[in-house]
Amino acid sequence: MRRLVLLSLAAALAASACRSGVVDAPVADAAAAEVAGTPSPSPAAPVAPATIAPAPAPPEPTGPVALGRYPERVYVPNSKAHTVTIIDPATREVIGHHHVDLVPHHVTPAWDLQSLVINNTSGNTVSVIDPYTGAITRTVPVMDPYNLYWTPDGSTAIVVAERLRRLDLRDPHSWELQASIEDLPQGIDHGNFTRDGLFVASAEFSGMMVKVDVTAREVVAELHVGGKPVDVVRIPGQETMLVANETKDGVHVLDPVTMTEEKFLPTGDGTHGILLSREKDRVFVSNRLGGTISVIDLATLEVTETWHVGGSPDMGQLNPAGTELWISNRYHGSVSVIDTATGEVLATIPTGAGAHGLTYFPNVDAHSLGHNGVYIEE
16 A cells, blocks of 8 residues: 555645736747747746636526536647647637646646636646636646546545656645645556546556545555556446557556456557547547547447547547547647547647647536546446
8 A cells, every 4th residue: 555644734725826817929939849849938927818808797507517608618738838728619719828837737627617727737836717707716836736636526636746656635625735645656647537436547657557545545456557558538337447558559448446457459659648429439549649549439449440630639628519529739739620520630720839638618517527628427
């Protein structure tokens, strides 16, 4: 078992200065700099909102589903430009940018879908977005928030502190640290939940998968899969999990109950992200070094299509109808919009250097489990 460190704070962490500026930054230049291998510019000082106009008070929600309550937007964290780009998916135009703290990696919908959280990894902060106005409402000190998940009941935030090799359990509202699960394998970064609520996480730089009982605050099982395991998806209605492996160029099919590998599916160079289709009968697998998307049929667990989309597809999200896959191009500073029926690239939108864990928000589900939009499917 791993060493457990319990930490109690006398009061909630004080919020740092809010960075709520929205500007028309020249994001195409940042993207070009990344492709050329030149350093990205330092983040500019925040300015007053300019391109996201104030809106009247939102209507009262009729239920937990956010669709229809908030304007549809795509939020793209640019980890090398230290910005978040905001896109209107109806027009496919960039409508604004936020300058944030260093190295934002993911934009995470809150469990209750009433806010979005920017994970500023090297800045050691999280920034909270009001999804109705698009403004940042506060920025809070949080150590090493590479990734972020919520327990299925929404009671606890699981901050994945990759460089610190630990999971920090925090209050999801005050961000007060409640406990840390430490000494995890190197590269802990992505995860998902079993049907009984255990957290199964990949450790990218050690080739490991770990199963964590968050309630007991301990690691209960491990599995060495080798390579660089990254994104994790569970098939709805089953225990079976799929794990992308970036250097093995494929997907592991795992039984998380026994922590055994059942099958391996070759996909393409640099397999990184996995996204469930709206019909829950396929997954879309991004191969960011090969510029392809692999489609896996969940009934047969076989690759049925390979779409050659170009760029460096990384983390994606679907539009509410499930007809479009919006995916960041990590090494090209852009986002591609892909037809999920044909694999055709419908548009490519420049964003900023290091485009990573984007989210399309709101979407059709009732509660978020975290990451860039993993939802409770059953």
